[in-house]
Each structure stands twice: as C-alpha cells, then as structure tokens.
Amino acid sequence: QVQLVESGGGLVQAGGSLRLSCAASGRTFGTYVMGWFRQAPGKEREFVGGITYTGSSTVYADSLKGRFTVSRENGKNTVYLQMNSLKPEDTAVYYCSSKRPTRIATDPNEYDFWGQGTQVTVSS
Numbered sequence: 304q305v306q307l308v309e310s311g312g313g314l315v316q317a318g319g320s321l322r323l324s325c326a327a328s329g330r331t332f333g334t335y336v337m338g339w340f341r342q343a344p345g346k347e348r349e350f351v352g353g354i355t356y357t358g359s360s361t362v363y364a365d366s367l368k369g370r371f372t373v374s375r376e377n378g379k380n381t382v383y384l385q386m387n388s389l390k391p392e393d394t395a396v397y398y399c400s401s402k403r404p405t406r407i408a409t410d411p412n413e414y415d416f417w418g419q420g421t422q423v424t425v426s427s
Contacts, residue, residue: 305329305401305416312397312421315389319425323384325399325418333377336402339384340411341395341423351397353407354382362407389425396420 306328315321325337338353352363352373361373370389375382382399400414408414 305332305335307399307401307416307418309397309399309418309421312423314424314426317390317425317427319389320385320387321389321423323386323397323399323421323423325382325384327380327382327401329380332380332401334404336404336407337373337375337382338400338402338407338411338414339371339373339382339397340400341393341397342420343395346395348398348411350409350411351384353409355407356404360407362409364409386423389423391425391427394423394425396422 308326311323334356339351340348341351342348350364354361354373358375370387372385398420399418401416402414
C-alpha cells in the first residue's frame with residue numbers, strides 16, 4: 304500500500320511557475336514508477352509526465368514538453384512536478400500516482416495508487 308499526498312498547488316498568473324510535490328509513504332517508494340496527471344472540469348484525466356523508479360528516465364505529454372519537468376528524491380520519498388510558463392489552459396486538479404515497474408504508462412488505468420489532488424489555477 305502506498306499513500307500519496309500532493310501539495311504546492313495554488314493560484315498563479317499566466318507565465319508564472321509552480322512546483323508541486325508528492326510525498327509518499329512506504330519504504331518501497333524507490334521501486335515505483337511515478338506519474339503526474341491532471342483533470343480539468345468536464346474533461347478526462349490526462350497524462351502529464353512520469354518518471355522511472357531510479358529517476359533515470361522521464362516521459363511527458365507532447366503538448367507539455369519543455370515547460371514541465373518531473374523529478375524525484377527517493378531518499379525523501381518525494382516526487383516533484385516543476386511547471387513553468389503556465390497558461391490558463393493548465394488550470395486543473397493535478398494528481399500524482401504510482402505503479403509497479405518498469406514502464407512509464409500514459410494510461411491512468413495502469414496506476415495503482417493516487418493522491419487526493421491539488422488545485423492549480425492559472426489566471427490570464
């Protein structure tokens with residue numbers, strides 16, 4: 304069992320930055336692939352980015368490459384999502400999730416555990 308708690312969301316102006324954190328419980332954090340997803344009102348949950356359990360490889364949604372960065376610190380049981388050059392269309396609830404190794408999946412159905420989400424609102 305893995306418990307995930309996101310933090311760092313809030314209100315930011317367009318062009319600004321935010322860093323989300325996801326703290327995980329459990330001694331096996333370092334063995335899980337971690338993913339970030341987001342869901343805007345009336346839309347399906349969509350893949351943002353993911354990172355392998357070693358942190359050696361990342362995958363991003365094509366539309367977000369170059370603006371968003373996923374990283375992790377296994378010693379702190381934490382994964383991060385750095386978001387730069389934010390746009391109003393980035394407004395959503397952001398979720399972190401975990402799955403067993405090794406492949407980073409873009410389908411949310413492949414992830415086993417989820418956090419409660421954190422709201423990100425980008426004003427124009």
